[in-house]
Amino acid sequence: xxVNISEAxxxxxxxxxxxxxxxxxxxIGEVAKAQGWxxxxxxxxxxxxxxxKAITAKRDGRRYLYRPRVKREDYVAAESRDLLDRLxxxxxxxxxxxxxxxxxxx
Amino acid sequence: xxVNISEAxxxxxxxxxxxxxxxxxxxIGEVAKAQGWxxxxxxxxxxxxxxxKAITAKRDGRRYLYRPRVKREDYVAAESRDLLDRLxxxxxxxxxxxxxxxxxxx
DNA sequence: CTCCATCGATTACGCATGTAAACAATAACC
DNA sequence: GGTTATTGTTTACATGCGTAATCGATGGAG
Numbered sequence: 001x002x003v004n005i006s007e008a009x010x011x012x013x014x015x016x017x018x019x020x021x022x023x024x025x026x027x028i029g030e031v032a033k034a035q036g037w038x039x040x041x042x043x044x045x046x047x048x049x050x051x052x053k054a055i056t057a058k059r060d061g062r063r064y065l066y067r068p069r070v071k072r073e074d075y076v077a078a079e080s081r082d083l084l085d086r087l088x089x090x091x092x093x094x095x096x097x098x099x100x101x102x103x104x105x106x
Numbered sequence: 107x108x109v110n111i112s113e114a115x116x117x118x119x120x121x122x123x124x125x126x127x128x129x130x131x132x133x134i135g136e137v138a139k140a141q142g143w144x145x146x147x148x149x150x151x152x153x154x155x156x157x158x159k160a161i162t163a164k165r166d167g168r169r170y171l172y173r174p175r176v177k178r179e180d181y182v183a184a185e186s187r188d189l190l191d192r193l194x195x196x197x198x199x200x201x202x203x204x205x206x207x208x209x210x211x212x
Numbered sequence: 213c214t215c216c217a218t219c220g221a222t223t224a225c226g227c228a229t230g231t232a233a234a235c236a237a238t239a240a241c242c
Numbered sequence: 243g244g245t246t247a248t249t250g251t252t253t254a255c256a257t258g259c260g261t262a263a264t265c266g267a268t269g270g271a272g
Contacts, residue, residue: 008260010192024219040262043220048259062219062269076193076204083189086116087182092205098182099198114230130249146232149250154229168239168249215271222265228258235252242245 003054003070003078010075011035012045016055017072021065109160109176109184116181117141118151122161123178127171 005013015030016022022030028042046066049055057064081090088094111119121136122128128136134148152172155161163170187196194200 004258006259007192037260038262040264041260044260044262047221057220064220079189079193080201080204083185086113087185092202095186096198096202098186110228112229143230144232146234147230150230150232153251163250168237170250213272217270218268220265220267222263224263225261227260230257231255233252233254235250237248237250239248240246242243 003052003075005049005052005054005070005075008035008041009045009049009052009054012042012049013054013068013070013072013075016066016068020067021058023060023063023065025063027066109158109181111155111158111160111176111181114141114147115151115155115158115160118148118155119160119174119176119178119181122172122174127164127173129166129169129171131169133172 011031011034012027015027018030024043024046027046028039031037032039032042046055046057050057054068054070056067056069058067059065084090084092084095088098117137117140118133121133124136130149130152133152134145137143138145138148152161152163156163160174160176162173162175164173165171190196190198190201194204
């Protein structure tokens with residue numbers, strides 16, 4: 001259940017969350033360059049995400065069209081909650097307090 | 107520089123941040139039980155933290171007294187910033203907005 | 213029909229991590 | 243003083259991750 005998306009995988013998800021469906025080539029176009037990764041790396045990440053059921057792939061001729069299955073909203077919520085739980089006793093207030101004393105809260 | 111403290115290691119740091127110095131045995135007393143870990147596991151984590159220079163150990167007779175070298179404040183700040191950067195474009199506001207719509211902000 | 217280009221699948225590999233057992237040194241008890 | 247209990251050091255091992263090359267299938271070009 002806790003869709004464990006790794007940091008690198010999240011980069012790929014971001015591309016798909018921004019726009020989808022995308023072909024592997026399009027994902028590579030968006031992510032590889034930006035991250036300085038080889039095409040192979042992005043392919044691997046797509047496959048791992050498929051394995052984790054975080055995305056889907058629907059055949060379209062000889063290509064696949066990738067779509068996120070996990071919603072960004074859910075991913076963000078899980079990550080956020082995890083941070084609050086680990087470091088702020090699960091409470092938002094302390095987190096905010098932590099920042100108000102040193103931050104540029106644009 | 108980015109003192110990479112892992113999740114499990116952070117459990118040990120928490121004990122030392124709460125109170126220090128502590129002997130390995132005291133850390134084990136605090137952490138092993140709470141986490142359901144064996145003594146050996148805590149020993150390993152203390153050693154890895156030493157390797158990462160995240161804590162110090164000063165000999166005291168046959169024991170060592172462990173103290174955090176990294177400040178919790180700094181760890182928390184780094185983790186928080188990392189989350190904001192990764193998921194909220196580095197801005198606090200979106201993070202708060204994300205929660206206000208579904209949260210018990212005690 | 214054959215060869216090449218594409219694109220996905222498989223395999224690779226080193227390092228971090230979670231989890232722990234085994235070993236070694238030394239202090240303490242009999 | 244020798245044996246046992248402590249406490250720290252070394253070794254272990256599976257899995258995940260970052261990063262990528264290679265293999266294989268299949269469609270397209272000539």
